[in-house]
Amino acid sequence: MGHKMTDVRQMQKVMISPSTRFFTETVEVGRISPLSFFEAGASQYKDSRFYWQNADKTLTIVGIGQAYTLATGRTGGRYKDISEKWKQLCSILIKEEKDIAPVLFGGFSFDEENRKESEWDEFPSGYFVVPSFQLKIEEGKTLISINMITDHTEATLDFERLRDERDKLIHIAQVEEFDFANHNKVIATTERGKEQYLKAVENATESIQQGNADKVVIARALELQFEQEVNSVKALHAITNEQQESYHFGLQKGESLFFGATPERLIEIKNGKAYSACVAGSIRRGKSAQEDRELGEALLGDRKNREEHQHVVSMISNIFNKYCTEVLIPKTPKLMKIRDIQHLYTSVEGALGEENDIFSFVEALHPTPALGGVPTDVALEIIRHEEEMDRGYYAAPIGWTDAAGNGEFAVAIRSGLLNSDRAYLYAGGGIVADSVPELEYDETWVKFRPVLRALGGKLNG
Known part of the structure; x- marks a missing residue:
């Protein structure tokens, strides 16, 4: 070439x-x-x-x-x-x-x-x-x-x-005609540190009950091994088809591709205006339209999920009030429905202050309570101590800016790291005072599903 x-x-x-x-x-x-x-x-x-x-x-x-x-x-x-x-x-x-x-x-x-x-x-x-x-x-x-x-x-x-x-x-x-069809064959699926994850949820719950924190997000990982090397563009093609309503991203560095389909915007700046989204609190999709509606109504009325959501709204609104003027935030959340899961969703927007660029917002907003916890510093210490893994770029800011000052960053959830014939998938959930480890474990499988399915894997949970 x-x-x-x-x-x-x-x-x-x-x-x-x-x-x-x-x-x-x-x-x-x-x-x-x-x-x-x-x-x-x-x-x-x-x-x-x-x-x-x-x-x-x-x-x-x-x-x-x-x-x-x-x-x-x-x-x-x-x-x-x-x-x-x-x-x-x-x-x-x-x-x-x-x-x-x-x-x-x-x-x-x-x-x-x-x-x-x-x-x-x-x-x-x-x-x-x-x-x-x-x-x-x-x-x-x-x-x-x-x-x-x-x-x-x-x-x-x-x-x-x-x-x-x-x-x-x-x-x-x-x-040229490219074949984007995915023919990956998974020969091994390993749950990395399952017992460690369940113990971490239990310990985080105890710490919250003792008043050390309000919420801590605990994550875990899966490792997939394939029969042969997985092509980066085929993985991207599959994930974009799997999750139509999401941000799609792929970052190739050397042999590794970090990719995913995330529903969660962190910050967008466009023509002098800043936009963010509060996404926290979730429930599965129903098997019928009626069940789906009932589940959505249950989510909107669930105290645990509404509290979890409000933590995010409070944090993001505080930052927007600091960095922006003319801040607009709806009083109640709506439902965000994507293929495998429903979330509580609240939009936030404001006029950008002169001294701030997109990296100022990324620093101030990351990690949101939806991915770290409340209060942030305490939650991060618990995560460092309990998770015993490196999240890498999972649940972190990924995105772009340009020379005109516009840009957008998303929170890199529903994501995985692909390297040759192996892939590493990540999922987590918000732990609060009444969390049950086995139920939190089950919820992570729902969050693994998009990337797992895109790569040809099957659910074990």
Whole structure:
């Protein structure tokens, strides 16, 4: 497929020098399947791709290659670190009016202070990519951008090579026929630390009963082994078909793909307005429309779930009142119904304050009570002590921002980490004073279901 542009990619860890320049160019093309574009990059850029589609399917972004990477291993100030580096890059951006804003895509680990040796070892505390080739589908238009960040004097020649590469990628995506069918065969399913999980729920419940916390989210993991290596784009195709109403994401780093279909937005910033969502409290879907309605009504009237939901509403509304003006929050939650589960849902929006960017909100909002607990600091300490695993990027912020200040982050639940012929799936639930370990265990199976089914696995619970 021609040049890999190694000269551009090799400078990605170099600090920005006074001679560094950031070029971008956008062309509009005919209709392209975003997953076909993702797969078109497999030959030369298999280890560095990303995929994003928002929940209402009004925006899809695909990134191929690395014009630049921003990574941080800091255990303090990681959000500010990424934010400042991105602002620095944006300050040297050279673009025409017709060119769209370049995108930065990536995520953070759930807990920067709780990194254990695990399948997450190659993922730092924060990891973001400016792609060399960026596809964006929005408002009926398919736009493809080249991004190049370089201090080379021969930038014009480098950019011409990237144009050639872009044209090849477009041609492959439009012309080749890709087989996205999933034929994975699971040969082993392992519940990692099941007894440890049940004990952790029991201990967390006791701690809550003693007044140490109001709520703690305890998670567990499954490990799947397949007959052969699982193709990244087939996993993405399967999960997007499984969970139509969710945010779909995939972040490829080296041999690993972190992917999922999450119902939960953390923060969106669009044209000076900030939007978030409170999603907490859940119940299964019914086998009939009547049973589904009865279950939904029961959820709306359930004290435990309403309290769990209100913890999230209170926390997010406090942050919006601090960072925004004209904050709007409905007084009562609605139901969010997705394929396998119903959630309590409350929307939040406000006008963005001048001094805040999307990373300010990500830092302030993560972890929400829906993924950490209440109070946050105490809940995190209990999680660190009881879970005995590294959540990695599970239940953590993943998403994008652009050079215009817009962006969106979701909470990476209903997710898994795929590595060659193995996959690691994660699920958890909110533990309160009257939680029953066996019932919490059963609920995690409902939350495992989307990714498990997408990968061809079967429920054991």
